[in-house]
Amino acid sequence: MHTKIKVLLVLPVYGGSLPIGTYCAEALKELGHKVETFNAPPFLEAYKALRSLDISQEQFNALEQNLVQLMSQAIYAQVEAFKPDLVLAMAQAPINRNLLKKLKRDSIKTAMWFVEDYKVFPYWQALAPLYDYFFVIQKDPFLSKLKELDVQNAYYLPLAASPTFHKKEVIDKEEASFYGADIGFMGAGYPNRRIAFRSLLRYDFKIWGSDWENDSLLEKYIQKNGTRITPEESIKIYNANKINLNLHSSTQTNNLISHGDFVNPRTFELASMEAFQLVDKRGLMDELFVCADLNNPRDDAELATFDSMESLHENIAYYLKYPEKRAALAKNARKRIEKEHSYTQRMDTLIQCISDTSMDWPSPAQEIQWPTNLSPEIKTKIETITAKLNLDADASFNLVTEELRRKTGELDETETAILFLEEWQKFYTK
Amino acid sequence: MAKQLVTQLARLGDIVQTKRLMLSLKNEGELCMLVDKNLVDFARMLYPYAEIFGVDIHNTNASEIFENNLQSFKKLKEQEFDHVYALNHSSFSQRINTLFPEEALRGYGRNASHEKHSKWIQLAFRWMKDRRYTPLNLMDFWGYFAPNPVASQLVNPIAKPQGKGLGIVLAGQNAKRSLCAQDYAKIIHAVYERLQTENNSFSGSLFFFGTNNEKKFSQELMNHLPRKFHSQVINLTGKTNLNELMQHLEGLDLLLTPDTGIAHLAAHLGVPVEGFYLSSANCFETGPYGIGHSVWQASTTCSPCTEFQICPHAESNNKDSMSSLPCHQAFQQPALLMRLNINKYTEERLQKQPLMDIIHYTSSFEEYADNASTPSSCIDKNAFGLTWQGKQIESHQRIRSEQRSLLQAYCTAIKPIPMNINPVQNTALFHETDWIFPQNYPNE
Numbered sequence: 001m002h003t004k005i006k007v008l009l010v011l012p013v014y015g016g017s018l019p020i021g022t023y024c025a026e027a028l029k030e031l032g033h034k035v036e037t038f039n040a041p042p043f044l045e046a047y048k049a050l051r052s053l054d055i056s057q058e059q060f061n062a063l064e065q066n067l068v069q070l071m072s073q074a075i076y077a078q079v080e081a082f083k084p085d086l087v088l089a090m091a092q093a094p095i096n097r098n099l100l101k102k103l104k105r106d107s108i109k110t111a112m113w114f115v116e117d118y119k120v121f122p123y124w125q126a127l128a129p130l131y132d133y134f135f136v137i138q139k140d141p142f143l144s145k146l147k148e149l150d151v152q153n154a155y156y157l158p159l160a161a162s163p164t165f166h167k168k169e170v171i172d173k174e175e176a177s178f179y180g181a182d183i184g185f186m187g188a189g190y191p192n193r194r195i196a197f198r199s200l201l202r203y204d205f206k207i208w209g210s211d212w213e214n215d216s217l218l219e220k221y222i223q224k225n226g227t228r229i230t231p232e233e234s235i236k237i238y239n240a241n242k243i244n245l246n247l248h249s250s251t252q253t254n255n256l257i258s259h260g261d262f263v264n265p266r267t268f269e270l271a272s273m274e275a276f277q278l279v280d281k282r283g284l285m286d287e288l289f290v291c292a293d294l295n296n297p298r299d300d301a302e303l304a305t306f307d308s309m310e311s312l313h314e315n316i317a318y319y320l321k322y323p324e325k326r327a328a329l330a331k332n333a334r335k336r337i338e339k340e341h342s343y344t345q346r347m348d349t350l351i352q353c354i355s356d357t358s359m360d361w362p363s364p365a366q367e368i369q370w371p372t373n374l375s376p377e378i379k380t381k382i383e384t385i386t387a388k389l390n391l392d393a394d395a396s397f398n399l400v401t402e403e404l405r406r407k408t409g410e411l412d413e414t415e416t417a418i419l420f421l422e423e424w425q426k427f428y429t430k
Numbered sequence: 431m432a433k434q435l436v437t438q439l440a441r442l443g444d445i446v447q448t449k450r451l452m453l454s455l456k457n458e459g460e461l462c463m464l465v466d467k468n469l470v471d472f473a474r475m476l477y478p479y480a481e482i483f484g485v486d487i488h489n490t491n492a493s494e495i496f497e498n499n500l501q502s503f504k505k506l507k508e509q510e511f512d513h514v515y516a517l518n519h520s521s522f523s524q525r526i527n528t529l530f531p532e533e534a535l536r537g538y539g540r541n542a543s544h545e546k547h548s549k550w551i552q553l554a555f556r557w558m559k560d561r562r563y564t565p566l567n568l569m570d571f572w573g574y575f576a577p578n579p580v581a582s583q584l585v586n587p588i589a590k591p592q593g594k595g596l597g598i599v600l601a602g603q604n605a606k607r608s609l610c611a612q613d614y615a616k617i618i619h620a621v622y623e624r625l626q627t628e629n630n631s632f633s634g635s636l637f638f639f640g641t642n643n644e645k646k647f648s649q650e651l652m653n654h655l656p657r658k659f660h661s662q663v664i665n666l667t668g669k670t671n672l673n674e675l676m677q678h679l680e681g682l683d684l685l686l687t688p689d690t691g692i693a694h695l696a697a698h699l700g701v702p703v704e705g706f707y708l709s710s711a712n713c714f715e716t717g718p719y720g721i722g723h724s725v726w727q728a729s730t731t732c733s734p735c736t737e738f739q740i741c742p743h744a745e746s747n748n749k750d751s752m753s754s755l756p757c758h759q760a761f762q763q764p765a766l767l768m769r770l771n772i773n774k775y776t777e778e779r780l781q782k783q784p785l786m787d788i789i790h791y792t793s794s795f796e797e798y799a800d801n802a803s804t805p806s807s808c809i810d811k812n813a814f815g816l817t818w819q820g821k822q823i824e825s826h827q828r829i830r831s832e833q834r835s836l837l838q839a840y841c842t843a844i845k846p847i848p849m850n851i852n853p854v855q856n857t858a859l860f861h862e863t864d865w866i867f868p869q870n871y872p873n874e
């Protein structure tokens with residue numbers, strides 16, 4: 001899409017969709033769109049403060065409701081100030097129904113990228129019909145269920161990685177020894193993982209991440225007392241391990257390998273970092289990556305997969321023995337990410353999809369022209385401004401003023417004169 | 431010594447009403463002022479102690495606007511002001527604010543790329559929600575932007591008749607602030623007769639002030655005035671620039687006006703003003719500043735309204751459709767004319783003909799006492815600002831006084847807040863967030 005749009009990206013207060021949201025914001029900027037984010041995480045402290053009050057559940061519910069209302073109002077205030085063409089919400093974004101209705105009334109397009117398992121987060125049923133676009137990481141039966149709810153614009157949009165952030169990192173010996181192991185896992189202690197990992201205790205094995213409490217068998221393998229790992233630290237961990245185990249989460253323990261459909265963010269991130277991973281096979285994986293199993297080796301393979309605990313053990317034994325095979329797969333995976341699975345590509349697809357299915361979107365702004373007959377000296381000054389704003393020398397008046405309006409702090413006299421002229425134009429063309 | 435800039439991009443009257451702030455800031459350091467380019471000479475005349483800069487706003491050529499302002503902004507930038515007092519809630523002013531660091535801005539400031547209001551301005555927005563009770567006029571509101579406002583009595587001279595004659599401001603810039611020629615002629619007649627009996631030194635001359643747009647109106651007014659006055663009229667309509675206007679105003683016995691702009695100028699010169707304010711002009715907001723002025727203020731149930739809002743009783747803001755409006759009808763009462771020439775009538779006669787929908791106010795620096803309609807016995811030497819004493823009982827006075835007390839306590843922190851505050855109004859002016867979050871002095 002050639003037209004550049006304004007996107008307000010609404011982050012969730014917390015959770016897995018939060019870092020994805022920040023990658024999306026960066027990706028949209030990379031595509032040249034104007035992006036502002038609604039930074040919801042600081043509101044978590046207010047929520048915690050309410051939670052800590054010794055009050056009845058009814059009282060808490062009312063206060064919690066008010067907090068959500070407050071956040072929605074704050075988002076709307078940002079919408080009024082920024083005037084976006086699109087409000088893009090990540091899953092769990094603090095947008096209530098009233099706000100969605102208001103945005104519809106204001107003819108501002110809304111979209112949610114629901115980067116969650118629809119079976120785990122059923123709230124989509126209440127929200128999806130209120131969004132203009134609903135992007136999901138699963139296909140049928142989810143897409144059919146959305147259709148049943150009369151959600152017209154629901155589309156499959158798989159997860160991705162951010163190659164600028166998820167990149168191969170050379171780590172020193174000391175860090176390699178601290179973060180690295182023959183087998184490493186980073187993630188939360190879901191029930192299926194707790195059981196599955198009991199069979200790996202004979203290996204040099206490290207577990208990173210939270211929610212691993214009360215497990216005496218795994219206790220000594222859990223690093224940093226099970227505290228949350230920052231995205232920056234996770235890159236060191238992934239780069240330091242010989243094998244990164246990637247077992248998709250499940251609350252079920254009868255099937256440790258859940259055989260679900262969507263591919264998790266870790267798969268893309270590890271691939272982007274050129275870190276070798278062993279990942280359980282997923283229903284939608286073959287259309288995203290070339291998958292290899294030990295019975296069917298391929299030179300162009302990008303992911304080593306397993307579909308049972310037996311095959312997991314076989315794979316571990318094989319890949320610990322052949323470091324060059326690990327390296328080849330990881331390299332292929334990284335290339336695939338760069339080619340097809342970056343957040344930049346996902347955001348491009350998302351915007352293109354909305355553009356293709358919307359009439360007159362984005363609505364054209366009233367174009368104001370640069371004054372004619374400006375002296376060469378002033379033209380040069382304007383060119384200096386546009387260059388400082390990383391815009392083309394022939395950037396439109398609207399584009400320049402839009403960038404200048406977003407600048408904080410003092411402006412120089414030329415910048416102020418441009419903004420003043422814009423107000424003058426609005427005043428006299430009313 | 432601090433280097434200070436006052437940006438005042440509004441009209442002539444507003445520039446005059448910035449006087450208390452200008453006088454206050456003069457004592458704080460070097461002072462500059464930024465005004466509409468067309469009013470630079472006028473501002474220089476008014477504030478010879480300040481350096482005046484101009485901004486080009488009312489030009490029709492975009493290139494000229496851009497190039498002229500680029501030069502002006504460069505000069506302003508070079509001054510490196512310590513404090514910039516931004517007085518206008520306008521997008522033009524907001525853009526000019528971007529020239530200065532956030533911490534230098536007072537009044538209408540800036541937070542990142544958005545406008546930020548000081549606590550004092552936030553208070554003003556609250557009291558403006560119900561303008562019937564307006565507790566503070568604009569001169570004082572701006573005056574309190576200064577860290578140490580000068581005493582309000584020192585702003586303008588006490589207005590006294592000076593023997594030159596009667597000045598007539600023909601009309602306001604807006605039709606909503608203009609009386610109909612027939613009504614105005616009767617008013618002028620009554621006041622003229624009063625001056626003749628009251629003032630031995632009254633010369634009898636009548637000066638008409640107006641722009642070219644009011645030439646036709648001046649003729650209409652002449653037609654409605656008794657013939658005996660015609661030879662006394664010096665019609666200056668469309669003949670004066672601002673400098674000449676000031677010269678003509680100086681020395682007058684009285685200025686009659688339905689508008690506020692020239693009234694401020696007269697008050698600045700110590701010329702008494704007698705205002706005839708329709709609903710869109712409110713003496714409590716923008717009445718002539720100082721002692722010695724009076725205003726006949728429309729107090730219809732629909733007042734106050736605003737100058738540029740179309741009157742719900744009229745089809746348009748067109749002059750021709752105005753005379754039937756409630757606030758215009760108030761100025762058509764014989765009871766008003768009787769009170770304008772009060773010496774002619776007995777108290778009994780006046781009582782039989784009560785004045786409706788108009789209140790006669792005189793300017794004052796005395797605060798009302800707790801008893802709503804009685805002025806306090808002792809004159810406050812440190813007056814908070816200008817107020818108006820009504821000749822009749824006025825229903826909004828009590829709440830207005832309470833709000834003034836609150837504001838005074840807020841501004842000076844020396845006077846205890848009265849205990850008998852109406853709780854509803856108290857809540858209207860002050861919000862919980864004022865004490866939940868850190869407080870700031872009004873000139874923040």
